[in-house]
Amino acid sequence: MARPRKPLLSRERITKAALALIDAEGLAALSTRRLAAELGVSGPSLYNHFATKEAILDAAADSVIAQVDVSMFGRLEPADGGARADGGDWRAALLEWGRSYRAALTDHPHIVPFLATGPGLRPAGLRMADAVFGGMVDAGWPPAHATRIGALMRYFVTGSALGSFAGGFVGDASAYDPADYPHLGQAHLLAGHREQVDQGAFDTGLRALIDGLALQFGRLAAGAG
Structure with a gap:
C-alpha cells in the first residue's frame, strides 16, 4: 500500500x-x-x-x-533547615526551577497570558504543581506554606514573562527631558540591553524572594522547636 x-x-x-x-x-x-x-x-x-x-x-x-525542569524537587529530602550536604536544598531547587520556568515562558511569550489562568486539568502543569508541593513538604515546609510557595512562584515567574521592563523604553534620548525626568538620562539605552536588564531583574527578584522565604522557614522552625 x-x-x-x-x-x-x-x-x-x-x-x-x-x-x-x-x-x-x-x-x-x-x-x-x-x-x-x-x-x-x-x-x-x-x-x-x-x-x-x-x-x-x-x-x-x-x-x-512540559519543557520546565522539575527534577530538582525529587532530590529534596527532610533535613535540618531543608539542606543537604550535597547542596540539594529547597532554596537551590526554587532558584533552578524558577530559571527553567521563566526560560520556557520567554521562549513562547504569546501563550503566557493563557498560561496565567493556571494549570486546570493540563497534565504537565499538574505534574509541575505536584513536584513543587511534594518537594517543599519533603524539605520541611508545612503543606499550607508549600501551596503558597507554588502559587507565589507562579505569580512571580508568569508576571516576569508577560512583558519587558527594558523594552518599554524608547531609544530616543529626547523623550526623557531632564527637566521632567532628572534621573532617566540613560533610559534610552535600556531597550538595547533588554535581555541583560530583564534577566538581571528576574534573578535579583528571585533571590530576594527565596531569601525572604528562608527567613520565614527559620521562624517556622524556631516556633516548632
Missing part, C-alpha cells in the same frame, strides 16, 4: 502546529480553520483528536510547561 502523501494527523502534530502558529502570530491567530490549513487537512478532522479549540490551546500551553 502506498504511503499517504501527508503525515497522519495526531494530537502531537496538531499541538506542535498550534504552538508554532501562536509563537509566530499570537493567540488571536489560532482558529481551527487556520490550523487545519497549516496542517493541510480539513477542519473537521481536527475534532477526531480534540473536542474543541480550547482543548487544542490547553494542549499547546501544556507542551510549554
